[in-house]
Amino acid sequence: MDILEDILQKEAKKSEKYKTTDVEKNVELELDLGNLLALDTNDLNLQELKSHKEKYLLNLARDNTQLLLNKLWDLPSERREEIVVAKLPAGTLRLPREKPCPKPKPLTKWQEYALEKGIKKKKKTNAVWDDIVQKWIPRFGYKKAELERQKDWVLEVPGNADPMEDQFAKKAEKKKEKVSKNEFQRLRNIAKAKKIKVPKEGLPTIANPSSDLLNTAAKVARVSTASLGKFQPKLPKEKTLKENVIAPKRVKRDHSKISSNDEKSSHLKIIDSILGKKPKLDIEKAVNRQVFQDQNERSEEKKTQKSKGGKKRRKTSIPSKARKGGKISKPRVGKVNTKKGKAGVGGGRKRR
Amino acid sequence: MPSLQRVQKPTTRKGKKILLAKEPKVFEDVKKKLFLTGRKASEVLRNCSKDLYKLSKPHAVILSRKNDILPFENIVPVENLCRNNDASLFFFSTTNKKRPNSLTIGRLFDGRLLDMVEFCINDYKSFDQFTASIPAETKPCLVFSGELWEQSQELAKVKSLLVDVFRGEVIDAVRLQGLEHVIMFTATNDNILMRSYQIQLKKSSTKLPRVELEDLGPHIDMVLKRTKFASEDLMKRACRTPQEAKSKPKKNVSKDALGTTHGRIHMGKQKVGTIQTRKMKGLKKTAAEKRVARKSKKAN
Numbered sequence: 149m150d151i152l153e154d155i156l157q158k159e160a161k162k163s164e165k166y167k168t169t170d171v172e173k174n175v176e177l178e179l180d181l182g183n184l185l186a187l188d189t190n191d192l193n194l195q196e197l198k199s200h201k202e203k204y205l206l207n208l209a210r211d212n213t214q215l216l217l218n219k220l221w222d223l224p225s226e227r228r229e230e231i232v233v234a235k236l237p238a239g240t241l242r243l244p245r246e247k248p249c250p251k252p253k254p255l256t257k258w259q260e261y262a263l264e265k266g267i268k269k270k271k272k273t274n275a276v277w278d279d280i281v282q283k284w285i286p287r288f289g290y291k292k293a294e295l296e297r298q299k300d301w302v303l304e305v306p307g308n309a310d311p312m313e314d315q316f317a318k319k320a321e322k323k324k325e326k327v328s329k330n331e332f333q334r335l336r337n338i339a340k341a342k343k344i345k346v347p348k349e350g351l352p353t354i355a356n357p358s359s360d361l362l363n364t365a366a367k368v369a370r371v372s373t374a375s376l377g378k379f380q381p382k383l384p385k386e387k388t389l390k391e392n393v394i395a396p397k398r399v400k401r402d403h404s405k406i407s408s409n410d411e412k413s414s415h416l417k418i419i420d421s422i423l424g425k426k427p428k429l430d431i432e433k434a435v436n437r438q439v440f441q442d443q444n445e446r447s448e449e450k451k452t453q454k455s456k457g458g459k460k461r462r463k464t465s466i467p468s469k470a471r472k473g474g475k476i477s478k479p480r481v482g483k484v485n486t487k488k489g490k491a492g493v494g495g496g497r498k499r500r
Numbered sequence: 501m502p503s504l505q506r507v508q509k510p511t512t513r514k515g516k517k518i519l520l521a522k523e524p525k526v527f528e529d530v531k532k533k534l535f536l537t538g539r540k541a542s543e544v545l546r547n548c549s550k551d552l553y554k555l556s557k558p559h560a561v562i563l564s565r566k567n568d569i570l571p572f573e574n575i576v577p578v579e580n581l582c583r584n585n586d587a588s589l590f591f592f593s594t595t596n597k598k599r600p601n602s603l604t605i606g607r608l609f610d611g612r613l614l615d616m617v618e619f620c621i622n623d624y625k626s627f628d629q630f631t632a633s634i635p636a637e638t639k640p641c642l643v644f645s646g647e648l649w650e651q652s653q654e655l656a657k658v659k660s661l662l663v664d665v666f667r668g669e670v671i672d673a674v675r676l677q678g679l680e681h682v683i684m685f686t687a688t689n690d691n692i693l694m695r696s697y698q699i700q701l702k703k704s705s706t707k708l709p710r711v712e713l714e715d716l717g718p719h720i721d722m723v724l725k726r727t728k729f730a731s732e733d734l735m736k737r738a739c740r741t742p743q744e745a746k747s748k749p750k751k752n753v754s755k756d757a758l759g760t761t762h763g764r765i766h767m768g769k770q771k772v773g774t775i776q777t778r779k780m781k782g783l784k785k786t787a788a789e790k791r792v793a794r795k796s797k798k799a800n
Contacts, residue, residue: 162705169708183667184641184674187659189650192688205695206713209684212643213699214711220676221708233673238747243664244738246531246588247524248610253505265776338505 169218171211179219182239186216256337522586526744530669531607533560534587536578538569538594544601545593547626551718552591554627555666557636561585571604572726575613583611589665602725607664609738615729617658622691623721630717632698638681639668641699646687655687657729677701682713694720 178187188208196204223234255263262268275284278299285295303315339346346352354361367389371377377388502520510516533556535549553560563585569577571592582590592604599620606616642663649659666683679699686693698716701709730738752764785793 166704167702167710169704169706169710183663183670184639184679185663186641186643187649188643188645189647190645192646192686194688197686197688201693202715205684205686205693206697206715208645208686209643209682209695209697210711210713212645212684213641213682213697213713216641216643217676217679217699217701217711218708220674220679226673228673231675233675235673236671239670241660241663242739243660243667244607244609244614244735245528245740246607246609247528248737249740249742250524250526253503335507338507341505 169214171214173211173215177212177215179216180240181219181223182237183241184216184220184236185239185241186212188212254341257333257340526742527670530559531589531664532585532587533665534582534585534590535560535562536569536581536590536592537563537566538592539566540595541566541593542595542601544621544624545595545603548603548621548624548718548720549591549593551627554636556668561587571606571616572618572728575606575616578606579608579611579613582608599725603722605661605665606728607661609730609734613728613730614734614738615657615661615727617661617727618725619692619722620725621720621722623719625717625719627717630715632714632716634680634698634716637668638678639671639674640666640681640683640696641679642666643682643684644687645684648687648689649685652687654724654727654729658692658724658727659685681716691721691723694718694722 173188173190175188175190178189179185180187192208193204220234223236225232225234227233272287274286274288276287277283278285281295281299283295283298285299286292300319303319305311305313305315309315336346344352357365370380371389373380382388501516504510504516504519504523506519510519533553535553537545537549549562553562563581567577567581569592571578578590578592582588588608590604590606590608592606593602594604595601599618601621601624602618603621604616604618607614644659644662648655650656662685682697682699684695684697686695696716696718697713700712700714702712704710752766754762756762
């Protein structure tokens with residue numbers, strides 16, 4: 149009996165040393181272990197909340213967290229990468245997603261055909277050995293074009309082809325066609341997936357066309373007659389396709405009819421204009437700048453005068469309009485020669 | 501790499517990966533948060549945004565400029581900003597005379613507003629006012645105290661929003677020693693009190709640990725003001741889980757009395773007529789044979 153009592157006393161002492169992990173609640177907590185969530189629907193002690201708010205909240209939180217963790221400790225554990233983890237069940241609270249569920253993409257024309265015929269994709273290696281160049285040529289990607297050029301340093305002219313034909317250009321043309329065909333088919337697949345109807349030939353109709361699109365459409369419609377729009381009625385200011393084309397106007401000069409003197413003078417004129425260039429003096433701008441500067445100085449003075457308290461009046465020669473901030477007219481200054489006449493042109497030009 | 505249904509293809513592989521990451525997924529990543537300010541900012545709100553941003557790093561973005569936006573009048577500018585930053589949760593803080601220290605928390609579905617709630621912050625204590633600390637990106641335990649969370653319809657929706665905001669990553673297993681953060685929301689008649697604590701696990705006489713809490717911050721006292729919730733329809737649509745995410749019970753697998761597992765395989769019907777086989781040219785029907793076959797068919 150004594151031994152039993154001793155053991156019980158020892159156990160009691162041991163448990164006294166540590167604080168309890170039990171929590172008593174009137175209503176059980178609703179736990180969602182998957183989300184580490186606990187809902188406590190017990191009444192709050194409003195008196196305590198008012199008087200010792202932080203302390204009460206701390207204790208309440210401690211109790212609720214204790215209950216939550218007690219349940220978490222009961223979960224089955226697992227070892228993942230040398231760490232012991234508890235496996236959580238799926239969360240019960242249904243929360244909304246941020247994006248809608250992914251819709252399965254419809255198969256492309258080729259994918260449908262491949263599925264029907266049972267064609268499976270064969271994985272091809274990138275590099276292909278070429279005996280002539282003695283190198284690994286990649287089938288796609290980095291350095292393909294360069295090495296391909298090395299490999300195809302010469303192209304055979306096939307037996308039935310024109311010997312003057314450029315085989316390299318032909319090859320490049322074929323590749324361009326392939327790429328554009330692929331692009332067309334890709335866009336067609338996208339249109340099919342998005343259920344956008346695209347006409348087999350021609351351009352699709354646009355809901356809100358811009359003004360230039362409408363203009364182009366009108367011009368093209370004009371020219372789409374048997375006589376290529378020659379006899380179509382035209383509005384007074386309407387511009388047809390031909391007029392709008394930006395092409396340099398080739399002025400045909402008859403060089404045999406110009407006299408040597410005329411030619412000489414015209415050449416000299418060109419040289420004068422190039423070599424005799426002087427900086428243009430914009431008088432209006434210069435005067436306006438000066439006026440602005442003077443105005444600023446005056447306003448600064450006024451500010452300092454105000455702080456000083458004294459009154460000083462200064463006579464200025466600025467016209468009243470400019471003082472009020474209006475634009476001044478060009479003052480009467482003598483004609484400034486911006487261009488030098490026949491006499492005296494800049495540096496070392498030989499006269500013949 | 502899966503394909504993008506775009507007219508203009510991305511020119512770089514990196515760009516393509518970024519675009520693919522923005523596509524809808526079966527199992528979604530953490531929701532990104534956007535912190536923005538309205539016409540006028542206050543110190544309390546600025547500290548609050550900063551602290552909540554620190555809690556949500558790296559899945560958060562703070563916009564530093566002030567915006568002339570009123571979410572309850574026109575939510576479209578907020579939606580645009582969220583779309584540009586790929587965020588689906590936003591924290592909009594403004595202050596004015598009528599609504600001082602107002603923080604609007606909202607979430608989006610498919611780039612459009614789902615629901616939003618406006619809180620008026622009465623009292624705020626930041627991280628810096630407490631000494632405890634936790635490592636970054638710790639998943640918090642969430643506790644909601646008070647019967648109002650269940651009784652009031654409005655507060656039940658607010659609870660859903662708050663869980664969504666503070667939940668963090670969705671996980672299937674947790675290291676028990678790593679549970680260091682707990683956030684408690686108490687709902688009284690007048691206000692909602694948010695308290696955040698650091699969990700300290702102490703030894704106890706049983707194998708369960710004794711939980712002790714230490715003030716960590718932020719501590720926010722807020723009052724629920726205006727709300728804008730989603731219609732039942734929209735919420736239903738947003739909560740829909742894709743077929744792939746639903747766990748299906750395994751069918752056609754059974755165990756017999758001796759413990760051996762049996763499975764049933766159901767074979768489909770073979771399209772014997774249209775199977776792709778080797779073409780034997782010699783066995784092909786000639787034109788005459790075909791004509792005969794057609795005639796006999798017509799006769800029948």
